[in-house]
Amino acid sequence: MAKVSLQDIRKVYPNGAEAVTPSSFDIDDGELIVLVGPSGCGKSTLLRMVAGLEDITEGTLRIGDRVVNDVDPADRDIAMVFQNYALYPHMSVYKNMAYGLKNRKLPKDEIDTKVRQAAEMLNLTEFLERRPSQLSGGQRQRVAMGRAIVREPALFLFDEPLSNLDAKLRNQMRIEIRSLQRRVNVTSMYVTHDQVEAMTMADRIIVLNHGRIEQIGTPSEIYNTPASTFVASFMGAPPMNLMPATYDGAGYVRIGDKSVAVIANGAPKSDVQFGVRPENVSLTGVPKGAALPFTLDLVEELGASRLLHGRIEGHSFVVNTANTTRIPDGPTYLDIPAEAVHLFAPDTGQRLSA
Amino acid sequence: MAEISQTIATPAAPPRRRFRWGRVFDHAVLILGSAFMLMPVLLALTTMSFSDVQIERQGIIFGLSDQMGANFTKAMTEKSGFTEAITGTRMLMNSFILGIGFALGKIVISMMAAYAIVYFRLRFATFAFWIIFTTLLLPLEVRILPSYEVVQGMGLTNTYTGLIVPLIASATGTFFFRQFFRSVPEEMIEAARIDGAGPVKFFIDILVPLSRTMIAAIFIIMFVFGWNQYLWPTLITTEEGLFTLVRGIKQIIQVFEGATIPEYGKGLALAVIAMIPPVAIVVFFQNWFVKGLVESEK
Numbered sequence: 001m002a003k004v005s006l007q008d009i010r011k012v013y014p015n016g017a018e019a020v021t022p023s024s025f026d027i028d029d030g031e032l033i034v035l036v037g038p039s040g041c042g043k044s045t046l047l048r049m050v051a052g053l054e055d056i057t058e059g060t061l062r063i064g065d066r067v068v069n070d071v072d073p074a075d076r077d078i079a080m081v082f083q084n085y086a087l088y089p090h091m092s093v094y095k096n097m098a099y100g101l102k103n104r105k106l107p108k109d110e111i112d113t114k115v116r117q118a119a120e121m122l123n124l125t126e127f128l129e130r131r132p133s134q135l136s137g138g139q140r141q142r143v144a145m146g147r148a149i150v151r152e153p154a155l156f157l158f159d160e161p162l163s164n165l166d167a168k169l170r171n172q173m174r175i176e177i178r179s180l181q182r183r184v185n186v187t188s189m190y191v192t193h194d195q196v197e198a199m200t201m202a203d204r205i206i207v208l209n210h211g212r213i214e215q216i217g218t219p220s221e222i223y224n225t226p227a228s229t230f231v232a233s234f235m236g237a238p239p240m241n242l243m244p245a246t247y248d249g250a251g252y253v254r255i256g257d258k259s260v261a262v263i264a265n266g267a268p269k270s271d272v273q274f275g276v277r278p279e280n281v282s283l284t285g286v287p288k289g290a291a292l293p294f295t296l297d298l299v300e301e302l303g304a305s306r307l308l309h310g311r312i313e314g315h316s317f318v319v320n321t322a323n324t325t326r327i328p329d330g331p332t333y334l335d336i337p338a339e340a341v342h343l344f345a346p347d348t349g350q351r352l353s354a
Numbered sequence: 355m356a357e358i359s360q361t362i363a364t365p366a367a368p369p370r371r372r373f374r375w376g377r378v379f380d381h382a383v384l385i386l387g388s389a390f391m392l393m394p395v396l397l398a399l400t401t402m403s404f405s406d407v408q409i410e411r412q413g414i415i416f417g418l419s420d421q422m423g424a425n426f427t428k429a430m431t432e433k434s435g436f437t438e439a440i441t442g443t444r445m446l447m448n449s450f451i452l453g454i455g456f457a458l459g460k461i462v463i464s465m466m467a468a469y470a471i472v473y474f475r476l477r478f479a480t481f482a483f484w485i486i487f488t489t490l491l492l493p494l495e496v497r498i499l500p501s502y503e504v505v506q507g508m509g510l511t512n513t514y515t516g517l518i519v520p521l522i523a524s525a526t527g528t529f530f531f532r533q534f535f536r537s538v539p540e541e542m543i544e545a546a547r548i549d550g551a552g553p554v555k556f557f558i559d560i561l562v563p564l565s566r567t568m569i570a571a572i573f574i575i576m577f578v579f580g581w582n583q584y585l586w587p588t589l590i591t592t593e594e595g596l597f598t599l600v601r602g603i604k605q606i607i608q609v610f611e612g613a614t615i616p617e618y619g620k621g622l623a624l625a626v627i628a629m630i631p632p633v634a635i636v637v638f639f640q641n642w643f644v645k646g647l648v649e650s651e652k
C-alpha cells in the first residue's frame with residue numbers, strides 16, 4: 001500500500017514515436033485510478049512504464065517514497081494482471097500463484113498459507129490442482145488476480161483485464177475486482193478502453209488521448225464537466241451531441257436561426273462547439289419558449305430507454321428518453337435546459353463554460 | 355522407415371461404411387507401397403534364418419530355416435572384428451551413446467542458441483541467426499576434412515567426445531526452437547519478470563517445460579539421425595571398441611573375405627538389430643512427435 005507519483009513521465013519509443021507526452025499525477029494510498037482512452041492512446045505504455053516493463057524516457061516515478069525509475073520490475077513491489085492472463089500453462093493454479101513467492105524465497109508453509117487464503121477469497125480452492133487450460137475464462141482471470149494478490153504488493157496494475165471475457169462475465173468480474181480491491185485496499189492502476197468500466201470502477205479517471213492527459217477527475221466530474229470535446233464524446237453512451245454554434249457573449253447560443261440559453265460564466269462572444277448529453281434534453285410536442293424543432297428520423301429501442309435519432313437545424317442529434325415517454329405524433333421539439341449545455345472552443349476543443 | 359507407415363492410425367470409421375472402389379484403390383496403393391518398402395527387411399529376416407554356407411550358395415532366400423536364433427546370439431555375443439574386441443552388444447551400446455549424446459547435445463546447444471537469439475537484445479542477433487542458418491549449406495560431408503583435422507589435433511580421435519561433439523551444432527534445431535520461442539506470448543515473459551524470475555530461472559522454469567513436446571519431437575528426429583551416422587564414425591573411430599552398429603556391420607562381413615565364407619547371417623542379424631531402436635522410438639513416441647510438430651501448449 002503506497003502513494004504513487006508520476007512527474008513529467010514521458011515515453012519516446014526507439015522508433016521516435018512519442019507514445020506518452022510528459023504527464024504528471026499522483027495516486028493516493030488505496031485509490032483505484034482508471035486510465036481510459038481509445039486504442040493506441042498510450043494507456044498500456046504508461047502502465048508498463050510504471051511496471052518497469054518499458055524504460056521511462058524522461059520524468060520521475062515514485063512508488064511509496066522510493067524513486068523506482070531504474071528498479072527492476074521484480075523489485076518494484078508491484079503485481080500485474082494482463083489481458084490474456086499470461087498464466088503459466090504448464091503449472092497448476094497453485095503453482096501459478098506460488099511462483100512469485102517461491103522466487104522471493106519465502107518459506108514453504110508461508111507460501112501455502114498465502115496461496116490458500118487467496119484461493120479462498122477468489123473461490124478457487126477446488127481448482128488449485130488444475131491447469132489453466134482446464135479453467136473457464138473467468139476462472140483464469142481469477143487465478144491471474146490471485147497471483148497478484150498473494151504477493152501483497154504496494155501497487156496493482158491491470159491492463160485491460162476483462163477484455164477477453166464475454167459481456168455478462170465482464171460485468172460480474174468488474175464488480176468482483178472492485179470489491180476485492182476495496183477489501184485488500186491496495187493502490188491500483190487500471191487500464192481500459194471501455195468507458196463503462198472506467199465510470200463504474202474508478203475512484204478517479206484519467207482520460208488519455210494521443211499520449212496526452214485530457215482530464216483527471218472523479219467519474220461524476222468527468223461526466224458532468226468534461227474538459228474537452230474529446231472527453232465529452234468519449235465518456236458517456238451514447239456520446240454527447242456536439243455541433244457548431246455561436247455564443248453571443250450574453251447568455252445565449254445561436255444555432256442556425258434559433259437561440260438557446262446557456263450558463264457560460266462570462267465567456268466572450270465567439271464561435272463555439274455546443275454540446276448536450278442525449279439524456280439531458282426532453283422531448284415535447286408543443287413549441288413552448290426556447291424549444292428547438294427536432295426532426296425525428298429513427299427510434300432505437302433499448303428496453304428501458306429509447307434513442308431518438310434525428311436532426312436539429314441540419315445537425316444530427318440523439319435524444320435518450322425513458323421508454324415511458326410518449327413520442328408526439330406531429331412535429332417534435334426539444335427542451336434544452338441551460339445547465340445541460342456545455343460549450344467548447346471550436347479549435348482546441350477545450351471547455352469554455354463552467 | 356517402412357514400419358512407420360503401418361502404424362499410422364486410420365481415421366475412425368464412419369458407423370455405416372459403404373463399399374467404395376476408391377477406398378479399395380487407396381488401400382491397394384498403400385499396401386503395395388508398404389510391401390515394397392518392407393520387402394528388404396523381410397528378406398533380411400528370412401535369409402538370416404539360414405546358415406552362412408547356404409546363403410553363400412543361394413544368395414537371398416525367401417523361406418524360413420532354423421538358424422535365426424543362433425545368428426542373433428552370435429551377432430550379439432560373439433567377439434569379432436580384426437582385433438576381436440567388439441561384440442554386437444557393445445556396438446549396440448555405442449550406437450545408443452552416439453544417438454542419445456547426439457540428440458541431447460543438439461537439443462541443449464540449439465535451445466541455448468535460440469534462447470540467446472530470441473530473448474536477449476544482442477547487437478547482431480538476426481545476423482547470428484542467419485549465420486547459423488547458412489551452416490545448413492555446410493553439412494558434415496562438405497567440411498569433413500577440416501573437421502577431422504581439428505578433432506585429431508585436439509587428440510579426440512577414438513573418444514566418445516570426438517565422436518559426438520563435432521556433430522551437435524544444429525541449425526535445424528536452433529531454427530525450430532527459435533520459431534517456438536517467438537510464439538511464446540510476450541506477456542508470459544513479462545509476468546515471469548514481475549514474478550522475479552531471472553533469465554536462468556525463466557529458461558528452466560518456464561521455457562524448458564513449455565518446450566517439452568518440441569524437445570521430444572526433436573529428440574526423436576535427432577536420435578534417429580545420430581544413430582544412422584556412418585561417415586563421421588568411420589573416420590573418427592579406428593578402435594573397434596568404439597564401433598557403432600551402423601559402422602560395424604560392414605567390417606564384420608569384410609574381415610575374413612577371401613579366406614572363409616563371410617558371416618552373412620550375423621551381418622544380417624546386426625542389420626536387423628540396428629533397425630529396431632529407431633523404429634521403436636518413433637513408434638512409441640509417435641504421439642508426442644506429432645504433438646510437438648503441430649501444436650504448442652500455450
Ligand SMILES: Nc1ncnc2c1ncn2[C@@H]1O[C@H](COP(=O)(O)OP(=O)(O)O)[C@@H](O)[C@H]1O
Binds near residue numbers: 013
Ligand atoms: N514497442 C513499440 N515501439 C514503437 N511504438 C510503439 C510500441 N508499443 C506501442 N507503440 C505505439 O505507442 C502508442 C501507444 O501504444 P499503447 O500504449 O499500446 O496504446 P493503448 O494501450 O492505449 O492501446 C501506439 O501508437 C503504438 O503504436
Ligand SMILES: [Mg+2]
Binds near residue numbers: 043044
Ligand atoms: Mg493497450
